[in-house]
Amino acid sequence: MLTDKKIVLGVTGGIASYKACALTSKLTQKGAHVKVIMTENATKFVSPLTFQALSRNPVYDDTFDEKDPKKIAHIDLADWADMIIIAPATANILTKLAVGIADDMLTTTLLATKAPVYIAPAMNVHMYEHPAIVKHMKQLDHWGYHFIEPGAGYLACGWVGKGRLEEPETIINVIESHLLEEQILKGKNVLISAGPTREIIDPVRFLSNRSSGKMGFALAEVAAHFGANVTLIAGPVHEHIQHPNIHRIDVVSAEDMYHAMHKYYPTQDIVIKAAAVADYRPKVVHKQKMKKQEGELVLEMVRTQDILQSLGEKKQQQFLVGFAAETTNVIENGLKKLKAKNLDAIVVNDVSEQGAGFASDTNKVTYINRDEHLEKIPLASKREIAKEILRRISRDLEDEFK
Structure with a gap:
């Protein structure tokens, strides 16, 4: 998996820096082309000459040391890399990366790259559990950085706990497994709907719901990382997404979403309707603002078209997946919807449960395929939930063609 991969290895200033020497050697033995960037503090633990000998490439440790006057070194490295590995990653580098500080060769390269970044933290157990570090790691995870969790054991500081840099073999195994997984949707066309719809009453009023679109956007982002060509039909949301494999179409009403979904539907391999579409719309849309009147107001409503x-x-040929946000009889209602709408799978959740409702950054769901096999996915970030859902979709899709 790593043969001919161009890898930038970022080494930061911690006692675990010595393990980066073995990692450099093993990556090179795997056939990778490795270029090492060291922070100033890292050079106090290991000599740059060591990494130069192991990688057979110059070592970068100074932003202003331009080895080739025709190129800007940190931009050239950022563009050259197929991936970047930070090992060890100290609390300092995590904080800098999370808040966008670029004050040395490594941080400037990290901010300039579009390559995937793998982070292998190493620090004292209490530093690793500090709220600031936890917050920064969550932010980096949200942005799509990949973490290789530290091991637990005896630390250089004398404490025993989580914070020890993973062994080079484990780091490589995690990266190779991730590279394999990134191919599970390669070449697939995936259509995803996300967010709410708005049904207009008059120029200043509309009917909508509490959906934020976060789940649908997480699915789109992860599907793209898994190699899919994604078309995202988004209702009115505040979410932003940038990926070369994601084509976003913004819509407003249920009717808009209906037409957009059907436009792209024929060419899709996987279709996931995660949007919370209005079931009803006002029968009459007023061209002028409705004035306040005495007494009650009655709006006559009509059904919207059932997209799913x-x-x-x-x-x-499409593998069709629906979502069911329920508050009672969650599984029973999900199974009914699975059959009634001719779905291949459905994702159900109880939005009344803490951490699983609209606008939350977390979720917990149950995935049910058309064989009525139930799999509970416990509380996690919506990005992690998206990964688990797409893994199951990929598996069920493969089973169809066996």
Whole structure:
């Protein structure tokens, strides 16, 4: 998996820096091309000459040491890399990266790269558990950085606990496994809907719901990282997403979303309707603002078109997945929807439970395939939930063609 991969290894100033020497050697033995960037503090633990000998490449430790006047070194390295590994990653580098500080060769390269970044933390157990570090790691995870969790054991400071840099073999195994997983949706066309819809009453009022679109956007982002070509149909949300494999179309009403979904539906391999679409819309849309009147106001409502039902009726090669946000009889209602809408799978959750409702950064769901096999996915970030859902979709899709 690593043959001919161009890898930038960032080494920061911790006692675990010596393990980065073995990591450099093993990456090179795997056939990778390794270039090492060291922070100033890292050079106090290990000599740059050691990494130069192991990698057979110059070592970068000074932003202003331009080895080739035709190139800006940190930009050239950022563009050259297929991936960047930070091992060991100290509390200092995590904080700098999370808040966007670029004050040395490593941090400037990290801010300039579009390559995937793997972070292997190493620090004292209490530093690793400090709220600031936890917060920064969550931010980096949200941005798509990949963490290789430290091991637990005897630390150089004398404490025993989590914080020891993982062994080079483990770091390589994690990266190779991730590279394999990144291919599970390679070449697949994936259509995802996300967020709420708005049903207009008059120029200043509309009916909507509490959906933030976070789950659908997480699914789109992860699907793209897994190699899919993603079309994201988004209702009115504040979420932002940038990925070369994601084509975003913004819509407003249920009717808008209906037409957008059907436009792209015929060419899709996987379709996930995660949007919370309005079931009803006002029968009359007023062109002028409705004035306040005495007494009660009655709005006559009519049904919107059932997008998921219509997709199920036209399904051919598509693997169709629905979402069911419930508050009672969650599994029972999910199973009914699975059958009634001709779905291949459904993701159900109880939005009344803490951590699983609208606008939350976390979720916990149950994935049910058309064989009615139930798999509970426990509370986690919506990005992690998205990974688990897409892994199961990929597995079930493969089973169809066995």
